[in-house]
Structure formats: structure tokens, C-alpha cells
Amino acid sequence: MVEKREEFKAFVTLNVAPFAEQWDRDQQVPAGVISQMAQAGYLGCSLPPEYGGQGWDIVTFGLLNEAFGRASSALTGVLTVQAMVSMALLKWGTTEQKRRWLPPLAKGEMLGAFALTEPGAGSAMQSLVTEFTGNSQGLVLNGSKKWISCAQFAAVFLVFGTLGGRSVACVVPKDTPGLRIEPISDLLGFRAAGLAQLHFQDVEVPSANLVGKPGYALSHVAPVGLHYGRISTACSALGLLRGCFEESIAHAAMRKIGDKTVGDMGMVRSLIARMGTDLEAASALCHTACRAEDDHRPEAFEKTLMAKYFTSRAVVRAASDAVQIQGAAGCHGSSAVSRYYRDAKIMEIIEGTTQIHEDILGKIFVDQAGRCGPLARSD
Numbered sequence: 247m248v249e250k251r252e253e254f255k256a257f258v259t260l261n262v263a264p265f266a267e268q269w270d271r272d273q274q275v276p277a278g279v280i281s282q283m284a285q286a287g288y289l290g291c292s293l294p295p296e297y298g299g300q301g302w303d304i305v306t307f308g309l310l311n312e313a314f315g316r317a318s319s320a321l322t323g324v325l326t327v328q329a330m331v332s333m334a335l336l337k338w339g340t341t342e343q344k345r346r347w348l349p350p351l352a353k354g355e356m357l358g359a360f361a362l363t364e365p366g367a368g369s370a371m372q373s374l375v376t377e378f379t380g381n382s383q384g385l386v387l388n389g390s391k392k393w394i395s396c397a398q399f400a401a402v403f404l405v406f407g408t409l410g411g412r413s414v415a416c417v418v419p420k421d422t423p424g425l426r427i428e429p430i431s432d433l434l435g436f437r438a439a440g441l442a443q444l445h446f447q448d449v450e451v452p453s454a455n456l457v458g459k460p461g462y463a464l465s466h467v468a469p470v471g472l473h474y475g476r477i478s479t480a481c482s483a484l485g486l487l488r489g490c491f492e493e494s495i496a497h498a499a500m501r502k503i504g505d506k507t508v509g510d511m512g513m514v515r516s517l518i519a520r521m522g523t524d525l526e527a528a529s530a531l532c533h534t535a536c537r538a539e540d541d542h543r544p545e546a547f548e549k550t551l552m553a554k555y556f557t558s559r560a561v562v563r564a565a566s567d568a569v570q571i572q573g574a575a576g577c578h579g580s581s582a583v584s585r586y587y588r589d590a591k592i593m594e595i596i597e598g599t600t601q602i603h604e605d606i607l608g609k610i611f612v613d614q615a616g617r618c619g620p621l622a623r624s625d
């Protein structure tokens with residue numbers, strides 16, 4: 247594991263960190279770096295070797311996302327959605343679907359995008375209006391999807407909608423007639439993540455592309471993708487939190503105010519103390535979640551929710567404090583923390599907002615108490 251951590255760090259130091267600011271300004275990641283990630287095996291790292299993947303455990307997947315998240319949240323989004331699509335197909339795809347789609351996804355010859363959110367349905371997944379109807383040839387798809395990461399360069403979309411009132415998920419290749427991809431620019435953060443809106447007008451797809459049984463897309467298929475999306479996002483946010491911490495301590499040690507450094511100021515030390523402690527706590531939560539997933543423990547779901555919930559909120563605090571510690575310098579594009587500040591907020595929105603995490607986690611905790619019965623008093 248130590249070797250992998252060093253390998254990821256070396257890759258990111260050479261191929262990602264020096265260019266991340268420019269990609270953010272260009273609102274685009276170049277195809278070259280995605281090819282390099284594919285060659286390194288990173289885009290199919292969690293898929294089994296029988297499909298051409300690396301078969302890495304989730305702890306290693308977490309380390310990969312943390313290393314990339316330290317340098318570019320937007321590029322890490324490619325790892326996130328590739329895993330979401332691949333793992334949903336691995337779990338719920340038919341033998342034929344896995345044979346057809348997983349090898350090119352595993353090798354990174356093909357990028358996937360996870361098309362769930364609609365203009366009128368984000369947190370409320372049950373409100374999807376994208377609709378599949380049946381005809382003699384197969385299925386016809388109408389509707390639209392919004393805020394879809396990597397949609398500008400993905401080759402296939404895992405699209406969620408309804409069929410006869412039941413939720414369905416379906417693989418839709420990018421070049422299918424009737425599909426229009428409209429890039430979204432000027433995002434607050436994740437500016438290079440290639441977001442787009444998808445418009446489907448009488449798009450014909452074979453019924454064989456349906457993933458899972460009709461009626462199970464929102465209860466079974468989407469949750470698998472979102473689970474791996476949360477693991478990836480939690481670890482990416484952990485990398486970003488580490489970035490905030492490292493930039494802050496370096497600045498606090500070097501920047502002089504009169505005959506003192508910024509780090510000599512008690513109030514700045516408070517900010518750094520909180521940041522460093524949040525970093526340790528977030529690291530432990532992310533590792534616990536990844537380990538629970540590797541051990542196939544039932545609590546992997548809630549551990550992942552906790553890791554994403556804690557780390558995304560901690561990085562928003564840390565990024566704000568990192569800008570504060572740098573003063574005006576932190577408010578300019580020449581300082582990495584100004585980008586961290588914008589990217590951090592996105593972590594609280596994607597793969598379920600903070601409020602949705604609180605809703606689910608709160609219910610889990612209360613239900614656990616309900617199962618244990620009233621707390622026994624010792625007095």
C-alpha cells in the first residue's frame with residue numbers, strides 16, 4: 247500500500263499538479279492526461295481482472311482518489327463517475343452487458359457518465375420525468391439531464407428514467423441519434439470536470455441496454471453508483487483538505503507580519519489546529535469506510551455516508567480558513583487556495599447534499615436506537 251501511495255503521488259506530481267490551475271482557467275482537462283490515467287490502469291482500478299481491470303481493493307481506490315484530490319478536484323471527478331458507472335454495471339449488468347461495456351471502461355478506452363439529475367429532480371430522485379416508452383424495435387427515450395460530470399467527453403451514459411411508471415436505468419451511447427450534449431460552463435468549482443446537459447429527443451435504444459429489472463433502478467442500481475461516488479468524493483475531499491492544511495502551515499511559517507510570522511498569532515493557530523485535527527479525523531473516517539467496503543461489512547453504507555458528510559463539511563471550513571490565513575494573496579488566482587475554496591463547496595452538493603446525508607444518517611441512528619429498545623438506566 248505504501249508503494250501505491252508513492253506511485254499515485256509521483257503520477258500526480260508529474261502529470262496533474264503543475265497543470266491543474268490552467269485546466270481550471272480553461273474549464274477543460276486535456277485528453278492527454280486522461281490517456282495517461284488509462285495507461286496507468288487508474289480508470290478501471292476497482293474492476294476485476296477478468297474484465298481488464300486492476301482488481302484493487304477499495305482502500306487503494308481511496309488512496310488514488312485522495313492523491314488526485316490533493317491536486318485537482320475536477321480531474322478526480324473522472325475517477326468518480328467512471329467508478330459509479332462501472333460498479334453499477336458490475337453489480338447489476340447482465341453477462342452480455344458486462345462482456346460488452348466493462349472491458350473498454352476498465353481500460354479507459356471508454357469513459358462513462360452517470361446521468362441521474364434532471365432540471366427538476368436533484369435530491370428528489372423519485373421526481374424523474376425522463377421517460378422511456380416501448381415500441382416494436384425497443385425503447386424510445388425523451389427528456390433531459392442536467393449537471394452531468396464528464397458528459398462533454400464520455401462515450402456512454404448510464405441514464406435513469408421511468409418506463410411505464412417504473413424506474414429504469416439504461417446504457418445510452420453518446421453517438422445515438424437524437425441525443426444532444428450541451429456543455430455547461432462557469433461553474434463555481436470543478437470547472438474542468440466537463441459538465442453538460444443532455445437532451446434526449448426520440449432517442450432509440452435497444453431493450454437489451456436496460457440495466458437491472460424495471461422498477462429497481464432507483465432502489466438498487468443508482469445506490470450502487472452513488473455509494474462508490476461517495477467513497478470517491480469523500481477521499482477526493484480528504485486530498486483537498488490536506489492541500490488546505492499544507493498551504494496554510496507553509497504560509498503561516500513563512501509570512502512575516504512585523505517581527506512575527508502569521509503562525510505566531512494565536513488566532514491563526516486556532517484555525518490551523520482545527521484544520522489539522524479535522525484532517526486526521528477525516529482520514530480515519532475515509533479509511534474506516536473503505537476498509538468496511540473491502541470487508542463487505544453491512545455498515546459500509548453508513549460509514550461511507552459519515553466519511554462523505556464529515557469530510558465535505560470539514561473541507562469547506564478548511565478552505566475558507568486557508569484563504570483567511572493568506573489574506574489578500576489567498577483571494578487571487580495565483581494562490582491555489584482560491585481554487586480550493588471554490589472546489590470545496592461542490593463537495594457538499596454532489597452524491598447527495600449535506601442535508602440529504604443528515605436526513606439519512608439521522609434516520610439510521612434513530613432506527614438503531616429503536617432496535618436496541620429504550621436505553622437502560624444504571625442508577
Ligand SMILES: Cc1cc2nc3c(=O)[nH]c(=O)nc-3n(C[C@H](O)[C@H](O)[C@H](O)COP(=O)(O)OP(=O)(O)OC[C@H]3O[C@@H](n4cnc5c(N)ncnc54)[C@H](O)[C@@H]3O)c2cc1C
Pocket residue numbers: 327359360361362363367368369370392393394395396433435436439441592595596597598599600601602605
Ligand atoms: C459539479 C457538479 C457535478 C455534478 N455531477 C453530477 C453527475 O455526474 N450526475 C448527476 O446525476 N448529477 C450530478 N450533479 C448534480 C447533483 O447530484 C445535484 O446537484 C444534487 O443531487 C442536488 O440536487 P439539486 O442541485 O437539484 O438541489 P435540490 O435538490 O433542489 O436541493 C436544494 C437545497 O434543498 C435541500 N434539500 C433538498 N431536499 C431536501 C430534503 N429532503 N431535506 C432537507 N433538505 C433538502 C438540499 O440539501 C439543497 O440545500 C452534479 C452537481 C454539481 C454541482
